[in-house]
Amino acid sequence: MPQVIRSAKVYDVCIVGSGAGGGMAAKVLTEGGLSVALLEAGPPLNPDKDFKEHVWPYELPHRGAGVAGNALKPGNGMENEFLAPTGAWTIEGEPYSTAPGSKFRWFRSRIVGGRTNHWGRIALRFAPVDFHVKTHDGLGDDWPITYEDVAPYYDQVESYIGVFGTKENFPSAPDGIFQPPPKLRCSEVILKAACEKVGIPCIPARLAVLTRPLNGRPACHYCGQCGRGCRVAANFSSSQVLIPPAQKTGRLTLITGAMAREILVGKDGRAEGVSYIDKATLSEKRIHAKAVVVAASACESARLLLNSKSSLFPDGIANTSGTVGRYLMDSVGSSGAGYFPQMEKIPPHNHDGTGGMHVYVPWWKFDRQNDFPRGYHIEMGGGRDMPGIGMFHDLCDDVEGYGASLKQACRKSYGTVMGLSGRGEMIPNPDSFCEIDPDRVDQWGIPTLRFHFKWSDHEIKMAKDMQQTFRSIVEAAGGTYLTKTDPDGENPYGIADGGVIIHEIGTARMGPDPKTSVLNGYCQAHDVKNLFVTDGASFVSNPDKNPTLTILALSWRASDYLLEQAKKGNL
């Protein structure tokens, strides 16, 4: 029998995962005076080596396109070699499955900071109504907390990580503590004017990118490559903004290459620590702690809870409600593109900016009767910023010639196509959940997840509305709408498969009733009071706003509560 190596030390807290939820918990708990062991499945991150925002194509083995041009294959654009490391749709040795009839894609990252090294930095607050949706329209459930409970933490997070934006007093998109926004690019001026023509508000975007220095981090120098990481940490990642201050306290033990397998439970039903696979030695090790914080990302956290079976918790720890893995949601996503002839005539000038959009459309039809519940916002991209991988492939298919005339054709058409992406709210449904696949294990023998996923008519009608709106914006600008979608088929109105928007949440939701929820309003397990889940698993609904700012705010709030309870000796 393999030997299990136990740590002699008992930490105050063991955290699993170093992304948004885990990084924030590590910072708050260590700064609050607790000793913390942070288990991270991936390797350490060295921004100078791992981030490639200033690397040229000829410096990379496949000019960035990956082995056999992997990144050029449809749907794999986020796996090119320029991007921040170890984020991918497939991780070797770590499979997952989908149930017959379901489609679900799962983008995971294995490195310190997790997917905060990859994210688009769109940082939006939920609105007050987003916390009491059931009261509003009868669907889904209300959260056990209100906007007023979270607002002070939104303030703290924005002030600490740095988010640009503007005060708009827009009901569906609450204002925050903002740095000044960057100037609009000319493509964004065109889109904004078109939106205004059709009565749709288009306001400065809200991104976690510094436009002014903050806490020793410099302002963005507008290289426009946030997806590749940022060596100078002008944008937010847990690896560069949350983990370093936790390390500075001297109370953080960061253990990388540590794949958590099971949460250990004592005879009294309390979490005692975490058992993990040390990837370097393939040995099983144990960390003992007085409290455990799980933040491995919503579905990994559900997997860990479900795999933590004991005589006290035969269906997985903290799962007496049977709801771990249930209520899985992603954002509704549908995209479109338009050709804008006026861009051909724009004189060459500098289009640089942050590595994301500088304008967006907040949900604006909240005061109307729509064909679908809830709402969506619109993200915008394109124009003449730095070309990406494979940008000119189609052009070379369409344009004949070579040398100067081909270059001229490239210059003329480059940046004339701009994209619009809707991000909307999914209503949780009983057909969308994850569970342990009884037939599969990963390379370390840990049972893996199987996904079930289904969009309902609500989401499909929303995707239809998105398509109509995109067309109206493009045509208002005098452009041609290029996207064709089908009302039927596998992806009606271009609705993306589940998981593709990478906003999966809800798998260990909070609620007032231990019979129907896993956590209380402080992300603390109803069943196990020294166990917390501080990633998107706790979400009760998935408003149109991207989830990460709220994960950060809820994790900070849960960590403050944990600190308070620890001081009172309640854990």
Ligand SMILES: Cc1cc2nc3c(=O)[nH]c(=O)nc-3n(C[C@H](O)[C@H](O)[C@H](O)COP(=O)(O)OP(=O)(O)OC[C@H]3O[C@@H](n4cnc5c(N)ncnc54)[C@H](O)[C@@H]3O)c2cc1C
């Ligand atoms: C390309 C991209 C763009 C995105 N854009 C946006 C955006 O603009 N706005 C937004 O709000 N969100 C965006 N997101 C989503 C955002 O990245 C996630 O919401 C956020 O990172 C989730 O934080 P987390 O802490 O839950 O998980 P993660 O950031 O995924 O971190 C989880 C960590 O846990 C580790 N881990 C997993 N399992 C184990 C285990 N068993 N043992 C030990 N460690 C483990 C992982 O290695 C990882 O480091 C985007 C994501 C991607 C990939």
Ligand code: SF4
């Ligand atoms: S655009 Fe700004 S924040 Fe993004 S990588 Fe470049 S310098 Fe960093």
